[in-house]
Amino acid sequence: YYxxxxxxxxxxxxxxxxxAKGSATTEGRRVPYPFKNAVEMLAMATKSxxxxxxxxxxxxxxxxxxxELDAGLDAIWGAMKGCIDRGLSQDGIMPGGLKVRRRARQLxxxxxxxxxxxxPNPLLAN
Numbered sequence: 001y002y003x004x005x006x007x008x009x010x011x012x013x014x015x016x017x018x019x020a021k022g023s024a025t026t027e028g029r030r031v032p033y034p035f036k037n038a039v040e041m042l043a044m045a046t047k048s049x050x051x052x053x054x055x056x057x058x059x060x061x062x063x064x065x066x067x068e069l070d071a072g073l074d075a076i077w078g079a080m081k082g083c084i085d086r087g088l089s090q091d092g093i094m095p096g097g098l099k100v101r102r103r104a105r106q107l108x109x110x111x112x113x114x115x116x117x118x119x120p121n122p123l124l125a126n
Contacts, residue, residue, distance in 0.1 A: 031059035 001009050010018065033048065033055040035041040045052055060069050087104035094100045114121075 031062050033059050 001011055002015050003009050004015070004018070033044055033050075035044055041052060041055070045055060048055065050058075057069065064072075084104075087102065088108050089105060091102055091105055094102055
């Protein structure tokens with residue numbers, strides 16, 4: 001699998017199809033706010049007066065409709081929320097061979113027990 005940016009991961013087969021269609025990278029694609037690194041992105045935000053999110057939306061809307069972009073973002077949020085919900089509802093060992101113990105539910109339950117008890121929390125920074 002390959003990360004193609006923006007939180008997207010594709011298989012070798014998907015990457016080859018994208019390359020064939022010329023959509024595997026943003027290089028060569030004209031967008032209103034092009035940048036190669038965070039320094040350029042932050043400078044462009046200052047100059048334009050737009051937030052990073054607003055610039056990214058403008059860039060994405062050059063290649064898809066607002067509706068397509070919103071549907072894609074909704075799908076990403078749905079997957080993320082599903083992951084969070086599963087993490088908060090399951091115990092045991094996570095999938096995969098590393099035998100990592102699930103901790104989210106236990107941490108969540110502990111925090112819920114302490115809710116509004118006004119105890120100092122060592123995880124909070126002042």
